[in-house]
Amino acid sequence: MTTNQFSITTPDDWHLHLRDGDLLATTVPATAAVFQRAVIMPNLVPPVTTVEAATAYRERILAQVPEGQTFEPLMALYLTQTTTVETVRAAAETPFVIGFKLYPSGATTNSDAGVTDVGALGHLFEVMAELQVPLLVHGEVTDGDIDIFDREKVFIDRHLRPLLDRHPSMKLVLEHITTRDAVEFVKSMGTNVAATITPQHLLMNRNDLLVGGVRPHNYCLPILKRREHQLALREAAASGNSKFFLGTDSAPHAQSKKETACGCAGCYSAPAALPLYAEFFDQMGVLDKLEGFASFYGADFYGYPRATTKVKLERNSWTVPGQVDTAVGPMVPYWAGQPLKWRVAT
DSSP: OOOSEEEEEOOOEEEEOOOSGGGHHHHHHHHHTTOSEEEEOOOOSSOOOSHHHHHHHHHHHHTTSOTTOOOEEEEEEEOOTTOOHHHHHHHHTOTTEEEEEEOBTTSSTTOTTSBSOGGGGHHHHHHHHHHTOOEEEOOOOOOTTSOGGGHHHHHIIIIIHHHHHHSTTOOEEEOSOOSHHHHHHHHHSOTTEEEEEOHHHHHOOTHHHHTTSOOGGGOOSSOOOOHHHHHHHHHHHHTTOTTEEEOOOBOOOOHHHHSSTTOOOOOOOGGGHHHHHHHHHHHTTOGGGHHIIIIIHHHHHHTOOOOSSEEEEEEEEEEOOSOBOOTTSOBOOTTTTOEEEEEEOO
16 A cells, blocks of 8 residues: 555554553543544552452543543453452453453563462353453463563463363453464464554564663563564564454553663553554555554454444654653653654544
């Protein structure tokens, strides 16, 4: 596609962190301006483990949607070792609850309450498979003896393959994939298994984190991998394979929490999310594949109707702001101070 302007069906973000409290006044409008729906991650403190907690959180989100905009938050519940079958059944009966998020304990921000023994949750997975309640997976082991760059592959081999062998009909999304191993795993499974891919994992590899100095605003989990893995992700996203779709994993942290001796993981990509993906598809020469990846495949997988509205993109170079002012102090967005070729037309 060679063009200076085009429209796509309004996209959805199938993996998003909004946080809570006063920060919602920044994070909700940034996503609602572009996306029809978003899957809201439940790793608050305390975590969102019940339908009742998800309902209250959803109301706080909706209160921050700007007037005149339509935005639908889809709530994920935080899976723990003490989640009950009754909670799974309640989630299945609640239209705005999309599924359960599996965080291995200690894998990422606010994951201490996460799963410590995947194998002990078979009774929950059986009901989830029966009711077709999706399982959204942060796919990394947290063992201290496993290299951080190998954690995704080990999780797939140690946990996901056996899980799907036991529950072959389970609807499962491997979130924010980072390796060729994950791409090949998802391709090898049935239509009930899919994956989301972030802009940072398409546009960068670990050189962008470590060469010339540590770059804290490119630090995320799962961590950026070798270029060979980045290329596998790029090929998968650009291929038009409907198993792979948009999930930004946009994760806001105050600048002071990123630029410190032990900085937080997460890239706050929401202010430039769609232009970042357009940048990637333009690099690959397949802008015509952006709409499927951003607007169709996720909705189709989860069983939601595709949006009926449009978003227009125009080739008009701009620079991502160096900072965003928020209630928790300045935040540095992903791609800060760098140019992008595409912008969302207003």
